[in-house]
Amino acid sequence: KAGVTQTPRYLIKTRGQQVTLSCSPISGHRSVSWYQQTPGQGLQFLFEYFSETQRNKGNFPGRFSGRQFSNSRSEMNVSTLELGDSALYLCASSRGANEKLFFGSGTQLSVL
Amino acid sequence: ELKVEQNPLFLSMQEGKNYTIYCNYSTTSDRLYWYRQDPGKSLESLFVLLSNGAVKQEGRLMASLDTKARLSTLHITAAVHDLSATYFCAVDMERRDDKIIFGKGTRLHILP
Numbered sequence: 001k002a003g004v005t006q007t008p009r010y011l012i013k014t015r016g017q018q019v020t021l022s023c024s025p026i027s028g029h030r031s032v033s034w035y036q037q038t039p040g041q042g043l044q045f046l047f048e049y050f051s052e053t054q055r056n057k058g059n060f061p062g063r064f065s066g067r068q069f070s071n072s073r074s075e076m077n078v079s080t081l082e083l084g085d086s087a088l089y090l091c092a093s094s095r096g097a098n099e100k101l102f103f104g105s106g107t108q109l110s111v112l
Numbered sequence: 113e114l115k116v117e118q119n120p121l122f123l124s125m126q127e128g129k130n131y132t133i134y135c136n137y138s139t140t141s142d143r144l145y146w147y148r149q150d151p152g153k154s155l156e157s158l159f160v161l162l163s164n165g166a167v168k169q170e171g172r173l174m175a176s177l178d179t180k181a182r183l184s185t186l187h188i189t190a191a192v193h194d195l196s197a198t199y200f201c202a203v204d205m206e207r208r209d210d211k212i213i214f215g216k217g218t219r220l221h222i223l224p
């Protein structure tokens with residue numbers, strides 16, 4: 001059974017650009033959540049989607065957005081990139097609430 | 113302000129010894145998670161604890177939850193080198209927008 005797939009694995013952008021990251025969950029998983037990990041702030045929750053609906057959103061500015069498609073695949077978008085957006089972005093999927101999360105390998109974003 | 117505090121943040125221990133990592137949180141929680149992260153890798157889910165008194169064990173790791181004390185513990189029995197990693201606890205509050213708050217992580221180094 002394939003795991004959670006995140007693409008791309010690495011990304012380099014410049015300030016002001018926008019970026020879209022993709023996450024394909026494990027087959028049958030309807031819940032997808034996103035996290036940001038940085039050395040300074042640690043792990044922070046971005047948002048969670050279930051059946052194409054955003055259920056929760058973390059304390060991030062509106063430049064961070066996401067969506068989920070009918071096949072449960074999810075994308076997150078960051079517009080007007082800032083240096084501080086450099087981070088490892090992790091996606092996780094699960095069958096639903098109270099279930100274990102399965103994480104992808106992450107996308108390492110560097111903003112220059 | 114919601115806080116999730118782990119201690120210790122760094123732990124170096126000998127193989128064969130027992131130790132406990134503590135996770136304190138400052139408000140009512142719906143569920144608590146423990147994760148493991150190896151250097152340069154993604155997160156691996158270890159345990160999901162859903163109710164007061166919950167105890168889960170897998171191999172040399174055992175996690176417990178005391179919701180009244182707002183405390184979870186991750187106990188390591190007879191540590192082996194392969195358990196060297198960073199361990200995170202995370203508190204999940206379904207009714208809040210920021211939903212999941214992570215501790216800063218405990219970097220565990222087990223000496224052979």
